[in-house]
Amino acid sequence: MRFLHEDNCCSYYRLEVASEVDKLDIPEEDGGFDFFHGLGIIGYPKAFKMWLRRFPRPILIIASEKSRILGWVYVEEWGNTSRDGRTIHVLRAIEVLPELRKSGIGFKLVILALKEITGYMITKPLTEDAEVFFKKIGFMESAEFRKPPLDLSKHPKYLILPIYKRDMLVKDFESAQTSGSSRT
Ligand SMILES: CC(C)(COP(=O)(O)OP(=O)(O)OC[C@H]1O[C@@H](n2cnc3c(N)ncnc32)[C@H](O)[C@@H]1OP(=O)(O)O)[C@@H](O)C(=O)NCCC(=O)NCCS
Numbered sequence: 001m002r003f004l005h006e007d008n009c010c011s012y013y014r015l016e017v018a019s020e021v022d023k024l025d026i027p028e029e030d031g032g033f034d035f036f037h038g039l040g041i042i043g044y045p046k047a048f049k050m051w052l053r054r055f056p057r058p059i060l061i062i063a064s065e066k067s068r069i070l071g072w073v074y075v076e077e078w079g080n081t082s083r084d085g086r087t088i089h090v091l092r093a094i095e096v097l098p099e100l101r102k103s104g105i106g107f108k109l110v111i112l113a114l115k116e117i118t119g120y121m122i123t124k125p126l127t128e129d130a131e132v133f134f135k136k137i138g139f140m141e142s143a144e145f146r147k148p149p150l151d152l153s154k155h156p157k158y159l160i161l162p163i164y165k166r167d168m169l170v171k172d173f174e175s176a177q178t179s180g181s182s183r184t
Contacts (some may be wrong), residue, residue, distance in 0.1 A: 001013045001015055001016060001020045002014045002016060003116075004061065004112050005108070005112055006119055007054070007064070007108065007137050009065075009070070009100075009103065009104075009105060010060065010063040010064055010065050010070050010071075010105065011063070011065070012061060012063050012064075012109070012112050012169060013048045013061065013062055013064065013110065014059065014060065014061050014168045015048065015052055015061070015062060015113075016048075016057070016141050017052060017053070018048075018049040018052040018053050020052075021022075021048045021049050021052070022045070022171040023067060024045075024062070024064070024068075025067050025068045025069065025096065025173055026044045026045055026048070026062055026069050027068065027069070028044055029044070031097065031098055033069075033072075033097065034060055034098075035095050036093060036095065039126070045133065048060060048072075051074060052152050054076070056077050057074075057111055058074060058075060058076040058077070059073075059074070059075040059089070059116050059117070060072065060073075060075075060117075061073050061075075061109055061112050061113055063096070063105050063108065063109060070096065070097050070105060071095065071096035071097065071100065071106060071109055072093075072095060073091065073092075073093070073094040073108070073110060073112075073113050074091070074092050074093045074094070074096070074105075074163055075089050075090065075091050075092065075113045075116070075117070076089065076090055076092055076137070077089055077090075077143075078090045078122065078157075080135055080150070081100065081119075082119065082120055082149045082150045083147075083148075083149055083150060083151075086118070086119035086150055086163065087117065087118060087119035087120070088119055088120045088121075088122060088150060089117045089119065089120070090121070090122050090123060091110070091115075091122070091123035092123075094106055094109060094110070096109075097154070101103040107134060107137060110131055110137055110184075111170065111173045112171060113157055113170050114161075114166050114170055115124050115170055115173070119159070119163065120150065120160060120161060120162070120166075121139075121151060121160075121166065122139075122150070122152070122158050122159065122160050122161070123139060123158065123161075124155070124157055124158045124159070125155050125157070125159065135159070137161070137169070138161055138162070138168075138169065139159035139160065139161045139164035140159060140161070140162065141159060141160075142158070142160065145160070147154055147163075149162070150161065150162075151163065159181070
């Protein structure tokens with residue numbers, strides 16, 4: 001488990017091996033994580049372990065308070081490179097505990113995932129709220145690009161975060177860190 005960041009709400013870590021999942025408390029009942037139960041995840045600990053055993057090793061970042069997970073994001077390599085030869089990662093899933101939503105944890109998880117990659121990040125929002133969330137961060141539809149950096153014609157509804165926006169988000173985050181902004 002690699003420490004990434006800390007703010008007044010929680011600490012953020014990148015999980016590195018499956019065995020780390022056993023040390024964590026992942027609430028799944030009564031206001032716990034539930035969104036992905038109907039979408040292929042039977043139990044979150046099992047899914048997290050399965051993902052962490054994959055190669056190339058994906059990015060699984062958690063927001064936690066002590067050992068209790070409050071939010072998480074999962075990102076994988078997409079495989080192909082973009083038209084301009086950059087790597088592509090896909091944000092497959094993100095979730096914050098219902099009671100803590102709209103307090104900036106989801107945004108912070110995305111920024112920390114962006115810091116772990118170079119190149120493009122893409123994602124397919126599964127709900128309208130998720131689409132608003134990603135678009136506010138800067139993700140764009142293919143049609144918004146004069147020439148999309150990657151061909152997603154066979155992957156409808158995916159959004160792309162352009163490299164310059166990724167770089168800006170990371171730079172803003174880092175300068176807020178050094179200036180001690182309360183938002184971070
Ligand atoms: C989608 C989800 C993960 C968002 O997490 P969240 O913690 O509620 O999101 P945040 O509080 O970080 O909201 C994003 C905020 O960051 C803000 N933000 C976006 N870009 C920003 C920037 N550059 N600088 C600062 N803040 C920014 C947004 O304005 C937004 O705040 P607002 O809506 O109050 O304006 C969460 O709603 C969730 O778990 N939903 C259920 C699961 C789900 O739908 N997952 C996605 C499936 S694809």
